[in-house]
Amino acid sequence: MNKNNRREDIVLTAAKLFRKKGYNAVSMRDLAAEMGIKAASLYNHISSKQEILASIVLSVAKDFVGHIDTVVPQPIASIEKLTSIIHHHIELTAEQTDFLACMNNDWIHLDEENKTLYLSLRKEYEAKFREILRVGMAKNELKNIHIEISVFGILTTLRTLYVWYAKKDVVSLKTLKTDLPRLLLDGLID
Amino acid sequence: MNKNNRREDIVLTAAKLFRKKGYNAVSMRDLAAEMGIKAASLYNHISSKQEILASIVLSVAKDFVGHIDTVVPQPIASIEKLTSIIHHHIELTAEQTDFLACMNNDWIHLDEENKTLYLSLRKEYEAKFREILRVGMAKNELKNIHIEISVFGILTTLRTLYVWYAKKDVVSLKTLKTDLPRLLLDGLID
DNA sequence: TTACAAAACTAACACTTGTTAGTCTAATTT
DNA sequence: AAATTAGACTAACAAGTGTTAGTTTTGTAA
Numbered sequence: 001m002n003k004n005n006r007r008e009d010i011v012l013t014a015a016k017l018f019r020k021k022g023y024n025a026v027s028m029r030d031l032a033a034e035m036g037i038k039a040a041s042l043y044n045h046i047s048s049k050q051e052i053l054a055s056i057v058l059s060v061a062k063d064f065v066g067h068i069d070t071v072v073p074q075p076i077a078s079i080e081k082l083t084s085i086i087h088h089h090i091e092l093t094a095e096q097t098d099f100l101a102c103m104n105n106d107w108i109h110l111d112e113e114n115k116t117l118y119l120s121l122r123k124e125y126e127a128k129f130r131e132i133l134r135v136g137m138a139k140n141e142l143k144n145i146h147i148e149i150s151v152f153g154i155l156t157t158l159r160t161l162y163v164w165y166a167k168k169d170v171v172s173l174k175t176l177k178t179d180l181p182r183l184l185l186d187g188l189i190d
Numbered sequence: 191m192n193k194n195n196r197r198e199d200i201v202l203t204a205a206k207l208f209r210k211k212g213y214n215a216v217s218m219r220d221l222a223a224e225m226g227i228k229a230a231s232l233y234n235h236i237s238s239k240q241e242i243l244a245s246i247v248l249s250v251a252k253d254f255v256g257h258i259d260t261v262v263p264q265p266i267a268s269i270e271k272l273t274s275i276i277h278h279h280i281e282l283t284a285e286q287t288d289f290l291a292c293m294n295n296d297w298i299h300l301d302e303e304n305k306t307l308y309l310s311l312r313k314e315y316e317a318k319f320r321e322i323l324r325v326g327m328a329k330n331e332l333k334n335i336h337i338e339i340s341v342f343g344i345l346t347t348l349r350t351l352y353v354w355y356a357k358k359d360v361v362s363l364k365t366l367k368t369d370l371p372r373l374l375l376d377g378l379i380d
Numbered sequence: 381t382t383a384c385a386a387a388a389c390t391a392a393c394a395c396t397t398g399t400t401a402g403t404c405t406a407a408t409t410t
Numbered sequence: 411a412a413a414t415t416a417g418a419c420t421a422a423c424a425a426g427t428g429t430t431a432g433t434t435t436t437g438t439a440a
Contacts, residue, residue, distance in 0.1 A: 006387085022298055024214035028428060037388065040429080044387050049428065105295070108212055146369045148361050153373045156350040157343050164342045171338050179336045183343045186376060196417090218398060227418065230399080234417050239398065 007045045010035060014052045015098035023053055023106040053106060054114040060103045061121040063092065068128045078136025082154075083181045085129070089158040090176055093165050100162045126151060154184050197235045200225060204242045205288035213243055213296040243296060244304040250293045251311040253282065258318045268326025272344075273371045275319070279348040280366055283355050290352045316341060344374050 013034050017026045028049055032039040046052055067088045071081050093100055107118050130151050136142035157180075164171075171179075203224050207216045218239055222229040236242055257278045261271050283290055297308050320341050326332035347370075354361075361369075 022212070022214060024212060025299065027426075029426085038390085040390080040431095041388050043429070109215065145373055146361065146365060149366065149369045149373055152354045153347050153370070156347050156353065160346040160350065163346065171336065175336060176339065179339045180343070183335055183339055217396075219396090228420085230401095230420080231418050233399070 010042060010045055011052055011055055012098070015056050015102045018053070018056070018106055019098045019101040023102075023109040050111055050114070053102075054110060056099050057103045057107050057110060057118055058114065058121070060092070060096065060099050061118055061125075064088075065121055065125050065128075068125060072128060072132065078132055078139065078141045079185060081132050082136075082185060085132075086154075086158065086181045086184060087177055089161055090173065090180065093161040094173055097162050097165055104159055104162070126155065129155065157184060200232060200235055201242055201245055202288070205246050205292045208243070208246070208296055209288045209291040213292075213299040240301055240304070243292075244300060246289055247293045247297050247300060247308055248304065248311070250282070250286065250289050251308055251315075254278075255311055255315050255318075258315055262318055262322065268322055268329065268331045269375060271322050272326075272375060275322075276344075276348065276371045276374060277367055279351055280363065280370065283351040284363055287352050287355055294349055294352070316345065319345060347374060 010031070014026070014031055017031060017034060021030075028039040028042060032042050035042070068085060071084050074081065107115065110118055130147060133142065133147055133150055137144055137147070200221070204216070204221055207221060207224060211220075218229040218232060222232050225232070258275060261274050264271065297305065300308055320337060323332065323337055323340055327334055327337070
């Protein structure tokens with residue numbers, strides 16, 4: 001039980017460092033020093049550096065897919081589905097800033113197997129997002145903007161929210177939740 | 191003269207590799223191999239790995255500031271200024287995809303001095319972009335959306351265009367140039 | 381108090397890193 | 411033809427990498 005907490009601590013600390021310096025620029029000795037122990041001691045809790053990265057990246061990726069899966073079947077208008085997704089991005093960004101940053105910047109450093117898994121989760125998410133847009137346009141709830149451009153425009157903004165969130169003094173979470181959907185979706189509404 | 195071309199070749203190749211694997215994951219031996227020579231030979235043309243990175247990142251950053259400087263003083267409406275900026279992002283993305291990707295992903299690995307320089311260029315660009323929005327809103331050419339959110343929303347989309355451009359089979363450059371400004375700016379127009 | 385397990389430690393491994401020194405070869409200039 | 415130079419090469423460096431083996435310390439349960 002305590003072991004789990006210690007492991008969690010390590011992963012959290014790793015995410016913080018990975019975010020600041022990038023996966024490859026953080027050595028196991030750096031990570032250990034930040035934890036106040038020696039590098040070798042880390043291996044009592046984790047099995048490899050790669051495992052830490054995978055654990056960070058995949059947990060966030062799975063969370064996103066999990067959320068969109070709850071949104072898709074709901075009997076609500078497309079705009080509301082999109083708003084719910086945007087809100088979820090904002091919330092996750094606030095709660096797990098380092099994890100999100102790490103996912104976006106360091107997924108390339110996953111080993112072949114984990115990278116494949118990550119990319120398939122990402123593809124799945126994009127497909128479901130695209131489908132919400134497609135249905136919304138078909139039902140004339142949304143304007144007929146080029147769909148790939150819409151998907152791209154909205155998702156990349158959401159993906160990089162964490163950059164923004166770092167300067168949270170500039171905009172409150174509440175303002176973000178009301179104004180960001182407007183900025184992103186107004187182009188899609190008549 | 192030939193030396194310049196060779197150097198340019200190295201920097202171009204480096205950008206390609208940095209983009210694919212990240213600055214730290216590309217060794218001088220990797221880069222040399224891609225050029226068909228040995229690592230030590232690179233140093234006949236460049237002085238350090240860091241110099242290559244700086245040369246890539248700063249050239250793009252300066253190009254962006256250079257362009258916005260030509261746009262700002264023009265006697266045209268805010269929307270047209272913004273459209274011109276968006277077009278420039280699209281063009282640069284098409285012409286220098288690897289450089290752009292490299293700037294966005296690897297600027298953290300600049301040494302202290304170059305990082306400071308890069309960040310100040312970036313800050314300068316954002317300030318000028320923000321000012322265009324501010325004036326446009328003051329003149330009622332633009333809607334009064336939260337200005338920081340607008341700056342962020344538009345710039346991050348433009349910054350990550352290169353991700354998108356990689357799948358250029360999906361959308362033509364021409365479509366991008368007409369539809370992307372619409373998506374990004376319609377939320378700002380009545 | 382003793383016994384045991386968890387988690388720290390030291391020391392070392394095999395390997396990779398960016399970079400330099402010194403040398404040889406091929407092309408260009410004199 | 412001789413001299414110079416650009417640009418490749420080999421060999422090596424000091425430092426840093428992730429990880430393992432074996433040992434000692436610490437805290438908890440008997």
